Amino acid sequence: xxxxxxxxxxxxxxxxxxxxxxxxxxxxxxxxxxxxxxxxxxxxxxxxxxxxxxxxxxxxxxxxxxxxxxxxxxxxxxxxxxxxxxxxxxxxxxxxxxxxxxxxxxxxxxxxxxxxxxxxxxxxxxxxxxxxxxxxxxxxxxxxxxxxxxxxxxxxxxxxxxxxxxxxxxxxxxxxxxxxxxxxxxxxxxxxxxxxxxxxxxxxxxxxxxxxxxxxxxxxxxxxxxxxxxxxxxxxxxxxxxxxx
Amino acid sequence: xxxxxxxxxxxxxxxxxxxxxxxxxxxxxxxxxxxxxxxxxxxxxxxxxxxxxxxxxxxxxxxxxxxxxxxxxxxxxxxxxxxxxxxxxxxxxxxxxxxxxxxxxxxxxxxxxxxxxxxxxxxxxxxxxxxxxxxxxxxxxxxxxxxxxxxxxxxxxxxxxxxxxxxxxxxxxxxxxxxxxxxxxxxxxxxxxxxxxxxxxxxxxxxxxxxxxxxxxxxxxxxxxxxxxxxxxxxxxxxxxxxxxxxx
Numbered sequence: 001x002x003x004x005x006x007x008x009x010x011x012x013x014x015x016x017x018x019x020x021x022x023x024x025x026x027x028x029x030x031x032x033x034x035x036x037x038x039x040x041x042x043x044x045x046x047x048x049x050x051x052x053x054x055x056x057x058x059x060x061x062x063x064x065x066x067x068x069x070x071x072x073x074x075x076x077x078x079x080x081x082x083x084x085x086x087x088x089x090x091x092x093x094x095x096x097x098x099x100x101x102x103x104x105x106x107x108x109x110x111x112x113x114x115x116x117x118x119x120x121x122x123x124x125x126x127x128x129x130x131x132x133x134x135x136x137x138x139x140x141x142x143x144x145x146x147x148x149x150x151x152x153x154x155x156x157x158x159x160x161x162x163x164x165x166x167x168x169x170x171x172x173x174x175x176x177x178x179x180x181x182x183x184x185x186x187x188x189x190x191x192x193x194x195x196x197x198x199x200x201x202x203x204x205x206x207x208x209x210x211x212x213x214x215x216x217x218x219x220x221x222x223x224x225x226x227x228x229x230x231x232x233x234x235x236x237x238x239x240x241x242x243x244x245x
Numbered sequence: 246x247x248x249x250x251x252x253x254x255x256x257x258x259x260x261x262x263x264x265x266x267x268x269x270x271x272x273x274x275x276x277x278x279x280x281x282x283x284x285x286x287x288x289x290x291x292x293x294x295x296x297x298x299x300x301x302x303x304x305x306x307x308x309x310x311x312x313x314x315x316x317x318x319x320x321x322x323x324x325x326x327x328x329x330x331x332x333x334x335x336x337x338x339x340x341x342x343x344x345x346x347x348x349x350x351x352x353x354x355x356x357x358x359x360x361x362x363x364x365x366x367x368x369x370x371x372x373x374x375x376x377x378x379x380x381x382x383x384x385x386x387x388x389x390x391x392x393x394x395x396x397x398x399x400x401x402x403x404x405x406x407x408x409x410x411x412x413x414x415x416x417x418x419x420x421x422x423x424x425x426x427x428x429x430x431x432x433x434x435x436x437x438x439x440x441x442x443x444x445x446x447x448x449x450x451x452x453x454x455x456x457x458x459x460x461x462x463x464x465x466x467x468x469x470x471x472x473x474x475x476x477x478x479x480x481x482x483x484x485x486x487x488x489x490x491x492x493x
Contacts (some may be wrong), residue, residue: 005432011493039311045332048336049335049336050332050335050336050491051491051492052492070338070339071338073336073337073338074338078333078336080329080332080336081329082329084329084330085330085333086257086261086330086331087328088261088264088265088331089261089264097253098337100249100253100337101250101253101254101337101338102337102338103249103250103338162313176333186330224268
């Protein structure tokens with residue numbers, strides 16, 4: 001459903017992403033890990049068509065982002081980093097706007113927005129201005145906007161960043177529920193999250209893919225089962241006792 | 246004709262002027278300012294001219310626009326880029342071209358609304374005498390076309406920077422040059438540096454000359470072409486800039 005082929009990005013002389021490839025199928029949650037500045041967000045921006053790749057391509061539900069960006073974008077739901085929103089709009093109004101931009105039928109728009117509002121627990125703030133909402137609510141509005149058109153592929157850039165433990169739990173539960181029918185790519189720093197929600201994960205560092213496998217495989221590389229040690233060894237090349245990569 | 250996404254974005258953008266104080270502040274200052282300048286008790290004012298025409302009104306339009314249009318256009322892209330919501334917008338199934346056109350049309354419609362707010366002036370002159378309505382209509386057309394040209398310039402500078410203040414200042418400077426391009430001080434300055442050919446070219450780029458010609462009731466297709474080409478040129482510039490951001 002989502003196939004990334006040798007995608008690369010150069011900013012001037014800086015190689016931000018260096019021919020990264022991976023695939024994800026329906027029903028799969030793919031974790032995207034790496035230290036800050038590793039190229040996670042850049043890769044996601046290229047998949048969603050916000051940035052053009054320097055080389056390589058991403059195929060979303062059969063549509064190439066390079067050749068047919070609008071079709072690819074139509075089947076993607078995207079939560080950008082820091083969840084930017086149109087702050088001056090009301091929650092419901094904003095979701096309606098997204099629905100119209102995503103060419104939802106006018107007759108179905110209302111019921112679909114109701115559904116999304118319920119799914120993301122936004123009922124209490126439905127008629128509030130987005131700028132007055134707390135961080136947790138804003139994240140949920142951003143998640144809601146990515147779901148309005150019921151996309152096949154979800155790209156979530158650190159969707160749980162800055163949330164409290166309860167909110168994190170809620171978002172993870174929502175992602176797990178969605179996973180059955182969708183293909184989800186989720187970037188995160190939180191390693192426990194990977195174990196909890198991801199079926200597979202990819203680690204990238206300095207723009208290159210360094211690891212691909214299941215969270216279990218990642219964990220088994222450490223004798224003590226400490227996933228953070230394995231992450232450090234893979235991304236920094238340091239030696240840690242009891243970890244063999 | 247116009248894609249659904251373009252229309253929806255345009256509606257949202259027009260509404261957004263009234264979600265913040267910007268729209269209201271603009272309307273109040275514009276309407277008060279143009280009203281005051283028209284009737285101000287100085288030389289060339291409405292009463293001094295002793296004629297039932299709106300030329301005193303239209304004379305000040307370019308100078309009101311010079312400062313107020315950049316205030317309307319400065320947020321078009323700079324705000325989206327600063328807050329990051331541009332990422333939301335451009336990952337929806339909309340092309341950069343559609344988005345640029347939608348935002349431009351929305352800002353143009355807003356200025357159209359502001360001009361509509363000055364219609365009581367028409368009633369005033371027709372109460373006082375028998376004005377030439379053809380000239381009045383052409384005056385409004387000239388004002389509206391000029392607003393379009395300046396908004397397109399402003400949209401370009403808004404796409405150039407994330408900072409709204411920088412976008413405002415650059416737009417004021419660019420609009421000032423465009424308006425004044427046909428004035429003696431600027432032409433003298435240019436003729437000292439460049440051959441006569443360029444001076445003529447520069448003079449023909451003067452927004453004010455084209456505005457004045459329509460506003461005086463001399464309407465020619467070349468005036469219409471001038472504004473159409475200016476708008477097209479700057480919108481095209483915005484599209485290139487925003488696509489360039491994608492590539493970098």
